[in-house]
Amino acid sequence: MDQDIKVVSTRFIFNVNVNCYLIKSNGRFFLIDTGMPGKRHHIERELVDSGCLPGNLELIILTHGDKDHCGNAVYFREKFGARIAMHRNDSGMTREGDMFFNRKPPGRIVEKLFKPVMGLGKKDRFEPDILLEDGDELTRFGWDATILHLPGHSSGSIAILARDGALFCGDILADIKHPDVWSIVDNAEQMSSSVAKIKRLNAKIVYPGHGRPFPWKAFERLHG
Numbered sequence: 001m002d003q004d005i006k007v008v009s010t011r012f013i014f015n016v017n018v019n020c021y022l023i024k025s026n027g028r029f030f031l032i033d034t035g036m037p038g039k040r041h042h043i044e045r046e047l048v049d050s051g052c053l054p055g056n057l058e059l060i061i062l063t064h065g066d067k068d069h070c071g072n073a074v075y076f077r078e079k080f081g082a083r084i085a086m087h088r089n090d091s092g093m094t095r096e097g098d099m100f101f102n103r104k105p106p107g108r109i110v111e112k113l114f115k116p117v118m119g120l121g122k123k124d125r126f127e128p129d130i131l132l133e134d135g136d137e138l139t140r141f142g143w144d145a146t147i148l149h150l151p152g153h154s155s156g157s158i159a160i161l162a163r164d165g166a167l168f169c170g171d172i173l174a175d176i177k178h179p180d181v182w183s184i185v186d187n188a189e190q191m192s193s194s195v196a197k198i199k200r201l202n203a204k205i206v207y208p209g210h211g212r213p214f215p216w217k218a219f220e221r222l223h224g
């Protein structure tokens, strides 16, 4: 069965936005990523305006553990009575509020610049309720979609592939100026095998963490 997809886009830094996606399938809602804490009330309003209310948000699915995707996970979990699902390899990031957990140690400058801004505040840290693995089906929650483990940006990065070819890819691909591989890479080797895995999927529309959704064919035209 098809799903309704609502894009909730908020400004992240400079000209870069960050997306949350609200999916409605079989009368239940699924929220992919949750945005930055500073955009909490705006995002909440968009969810409520779409009919997502306490009791009908089935899952909050996090594509990975960065703050711009997990910043409101705790808040929405409490507000809507939903469970948080993510990959185990990024759960240390959200438990400790440390974006470098399970990532390569950053240089001193990078650490100084990013750690204070991109670390989850104490109240926003959490343990997920559900740990997702590669190949997990979301059918048991009411959505015909599959989890893909695609490390590279972070060790626990995942994508969600819906049966109709909609691919929610987190920070693996993006469309800032044009469809491309996302520029922030923790492990280049893993990233290129994750991109190679995406190329075999036959996705139709890609819904990235940053930038606008784009047809898979547009990526293929540029990058083969």
Ligand SMILES: [Zn+2]
Binding pocket: 018, 066, 068, 069, 171, 209, 210
């Ligand atoms: Zn991001």
